[in-house]
Amino acid sequence: EVQLVESGGGLVQPGSPLKLSCAASGFTFSSNWLNWIRQAPGKGLEWVASINPDGSSTYYPDTVKGRFVVSKDNAKNTGYLQMNNLRSEDTAMYYCARTRGSDYFDYWGQGVMVTVSS
Amino acid sequence: DIQMTQSPASLSASLGETVTIECRASEDIYNGLAWYQQKPGKSPQLLIYNANSLHTGVPSRFSGSGSGTQYSLKINSLQSEDVASYFCQQYYDYPTFGGGTKLELK
Numbered sequence: 001e002v003q004l005v006e007s008g009g010g011l012v013q014p015g016s017p018l019k020l021s022c023a024a025s026g027f028t029f030s031s032n033w034l035n036w037i038r039q040a041p042g043k044g045l046e047w048v049a050s051i052n053p054d055g056s057s058t059y060y061p062d063t064v065k066g067r068f069v070v071s072k073d074n075a076k077n078t079g080y081l082q083m084n085n086l087r088s089e090d091t092a093m094y095y096c097a098r099t100r101g102s103d104y105f106d107y108w109g110q111g112v113m114v115t116v117s118s
Numbered sequence: 119d120i121q122m123t124q125s126p127a128s129l130s131a132s133l134g135e136t137v138t139i140e141c142r143a144s145e146d147i148y149n150g151l152a153w154y155q156q157k158p159g160k161s162p163q164l165l166i167y168n169a170n171s172l173h174t175g176v177p178s179r180f181s182g183s184g185s186g187t188q189y190s191l192k193i194n195s196l197q198s199e200d201v202a203s204y205f206c207q208q209y210y211d212y213p214t215f216g217g218g219t220k221l222e223l224k
Contacts (some may be wrong), residue, residue, distance in 0.1 A: 003120055028138075035213075044205065044215055044216070044217050044218050045145065045154075045162065045207070045215040045218075046166075046215070047212065047213040047214070047215070050213075059119075059212065061212065095161055095219070102209065103150070103152075103167070103209045104152035104164060104167040104207065104209055105152070105154075105162070105164065105207070105213075106164050106167070107164075108161040108162055108163070109161060110161055111161050
């Protein structure tokens with residue numbers, strides 16, 4: 001069974017860093033892309049980061065480029081999202097999700113809440 | 119960026135009814151479209167990919183169609199467990215989502 005479990009969320013002040021983790025099981029982590037998608041309270045979905053299977057290429061939308069860094073440790077079956085210089089508009093539920101390629105998100109984690117507030 | 123416009127934003131339907139949700143892309147996405155269901159307090163779940171392919175374990179009352187810039191999700195014989203929000207997503211370019219449709223029972 002494919003499982004993705006996020007951790008590391010919490011309440012932080014504006015300008016602070018935070019690192020999220022995504023523990024994967026039930027599939028060959030090293031052969032799949034790892035992605036992060038967020039959802040602000042009561043709002044829609046926004047893609048925030050993708051990394052290819054071997055970790056050599058990363059992709060971000062302009063809203064987080066230069067502040068967020070996605071990585072994956074295939075030996076530990078774990079992905080990460082390092083978020084720097086957090087803003088109030090980054091407040092959201094953050095989901096990690098798998099893709100086989102740069103396509104649809106076929107399995108999602110349960111999500112982790114990040115709140116940026118003073 | 120490719121913009122995805124989803125309609126309606128909300129929908130009320132009766133049990134057993136057929137429901138259709140539309141999604142329009144700002145340019146041709148060549149069937150690179152997925153549909154997701156999100157129940158309250160839960161993560162999104164994949165329903166349809168490649169515009170019309172049913173994901174593993176998804177009931178056959180769900181179906182997808184469309185091409186070019188216009189796509190739709192149809193739910194036949196609405197069940198109570200189908201109450202949820204539905205989102206479309208294009209993956210022809212960097213992924214973008216529609217604004218969502220909240221489906222409620224009448």
